[in-house]
Amino acid sequence: MTLPKPTELIDRLAEQIRPTLTPDCALVGIHTGGVWVMEALARRLDSDLPCGSLDIAFYRDDFSRIGLHPIVKPSQIDFDTEGRRLLLIDDVLYTGRTVRAAMNQLFDYGRPATIRLAVLVDRGGRELPICPDFSGYKLEIADDQHVSLVKHDDGSLGFVRGANRI
């Protein structure tokens, strides 16, 4: 199954999201792919809504098994999340564990009014009761395959697919 180009999916997502936006919304991308998607979405939506980013390394549930993620980026939420309607954005939704970690982290910044989830690709395989509100594409893919978003040197986004990295 061929995946559409990321830009196409971002257009699709933007059309779904646009009618639901209100002035009390804010966008939050999950490092690293989710932040790229968020930046692209913010441009498409032509909004001046506040944007933030999360690195969920300190909230992961597999720390005791695999230790700290080798590359940690600073989280940046420069606005007050209290009472806001947050749109959480990631590139690929799989087990749901990343989203769980991101929600826990968001609550440590305050109590948002709502959190909705937008993903570029939903590849199934959930291990937690998490479901996206907006999804660019539903991908059927075997468990031993991976799909991830990459940023090329020219700044364009692409997908990489292949056998699972162990």
Add this chain to the structure above:
Amino acid sequence: MSANLQLNDDGSLRHLLSLDGLPARILTQILDTAAGFLSVSEQEVKKVPLLRGKAIFNLFFEPSTRTRTTFEIAAKRLSADVVNLNIGASSQSKGETLLDTVANLSAMHADMFIVRHSSAGAAHLIARNVADHIRVMNAGDGRHAHPTQGLLDMFTIRHYKGGFHNLRIAIVGDILHSRVARSQINALTTLGCPELRVVAPKTLLPHDVEGMGVHVYHRLEEGIKDVDVVMMLRLQNERMQGALLPSPQEYYKYWGLTPEKLRLAKPDAIVMHPGPMNRGVEIDSDVADGRQSVILPQVTFGIAVRMAVMSILAGN
């Protein structure tokens, strides 16, 4: 003292005892991770759940409220359980007793020991004798090392200067009695600082200083000329034995960093100090509180750096 004691077989960090022998890859990993932890203090809940259920023991055989507090805050921000033990050095004169203390605490299911001791090598001794799963951090041992202070200094320099490769850095003051200076020299050399100067009176320099790969200056005015970073050291009054110096007033006259002397450094030079400061001895108040001072940010960065080391050790 073997550097290998600090590393696992796969080369990852196991204990933090000294910056001596740690490769640039590990120093950089710690600094990068610490940058991630800086934002935790901006959260409404200034805490992450990373070390939930871990027991961290602050073993202070030498009193140091400030250092102990920074480790305690770091551990609490990681959601670890922290126990503070201030153990008088006098009752711990034998190595065997030290290890007995540690064995007892290990039986209480400790996961990490933060060790401060007046004898060089105390943290190494503990690291050699603890169970496999226990991690040890050196919070200062005698004149030997104070690796987290060295790391927070590296973090501060990188934060304000972007890196190390074009910098001229001066370490000023009581090098002889300073465990901080040794840690700083080790780390700056490893991270590629091209010109490292030590600036001190002859009586406050160790005999082997020339062998450390640094340039030695005996006048403050020459030593800080055109530098990017001035790293002040505390005049270690309580360590001073015999008459190495005439008086604090005399020291200030020749070695105190005043605004006039600081003008010899580059205009955008930063001034650092590990604290606590002796105002009017090694540093003038106008410098300590001035535009170029990054002394208080150093304290803030120290928490993030200690969080980074704790979580890397606990995860490896």
